[in-house]
Amino acid sequence: MTRRQYTQHGLTVPYIAAWSGESLLSPPIERRTGKAGPFLAYVDESPYDRDEYGALWVRQALARGRGRAKFATAHALRQRQAAARLLCQVCGTDTLMTSPDRQLFVLKDTGQPVTEGEWTTAPPVCLPCAQVSVRDCPHLRLGHVAAWVSQPQVIGVAGILYDPKTLRRVPLPRNRATTKITYDDPRIRWILAARLVTALHEVTPVELDELAAVPPADRPPGHP
Numbered sequence: 001m002t003r004r005q006y007t008q009h010g011l012t013v014p015y016i017a018a019w020s021g022e023s024l025l026s027p028p029i030e031r032r033t034g035k036a037g038p039f040l041a042y043v044d045e046s047p048y049d050r051d052e053y054g055a056l057w058v059r060q061a062l063a064r065g066r067g068r069a070k071f072a073t074a075h076a077l078r079q080r081q082a083a084a085r086l087l088c089q090v091c092g093t094d095t096l097m098t099s100p101d102r103q104l105f106v107l108k109d110t111g112q113p114v115t116e117g118e119w120t121t122a123p124p125v126c127l128p129c130a131q132v133s134v135r136d137c138p139h140l141r142l143g144h145v146a147a148w149v150s151q152p153q154v155i156g157v158a159g160i161l162y163d164p165k166t167l168r169r170v171p172l173p174r175n176r177a178t179t180k181i182t183y184d185d186p187r188i189r190w191i192l193a194a195r196l197v198t199a200l201h202e203v204t205p206v207e208l209d210e211l212a213a214v215p216p217a218d219r220p221p222g223h224p
């Protein structure tokens with residue numbers, strides 16, 4: 001599927017980037033009790049508020065292209081779609097169409113290559129968008145690492161954890177914005193999810209400069 005591509009100040013706005021018109025909502029929450037015990041819920045919860053594994057998701061307005069693009073912030077639903085369906089986080093196309101056996105992941109450089117089993121909230125990128133991502137993404141501009149990943153596996157969510165007794169947010173360490181929790185962790189009942197977390201398996205680190213040497217004739221149509 002071809003999705004509309006937006007630019008802002010000459011930079012490509014990633015498909016998953018949030019826009020200023022896409023505000024986060026804060027509906028009232030409550031503690032409910034089900035067959036397996038208590039859990040966090042919205043007072044006016046609808047079936048769309050949970051994913052297929054039962055995690056409660058943050059509500060965020062959908063208005064892609066409205067206002068100003070926030071390059072450093074992903075939209076919760078588009079990140080979730082891209083991570084679950086392996087859509088390119090920059091252009092939104094299905095990476096399985098052009099690369100069914102492995103996906104390209106580009107991550108912020110933290111001083112080591114992409115490691116086997118590493119967790120990330122970054123969805124993959126398609127090959128033509130890899131160079132765009134390291135040029136235009138504020139997380140990657142200062143340094144990146146890349147890898148082909150044959151077995152990317154969604155394992156849980158990143159979000160804000162709530163205290164089951166007080167229903168207050170559990171404070172985070174200063175350098176972290178979210179808590180990452182796997183679906184088999186009992187605390188999944190008390191998190192308000194904002195991102196899917198993917199574990200990267202069968203990892204082959206790669207230099208993007210080498211990929212850039214792929215001749216244009218080998219690239220899929222519709223890409224620069």
Ligand SMILES: [Zn+2]
Pocket residue numbers: 088089090091092093125126127128129
């Ligand atoms: Zn792309």
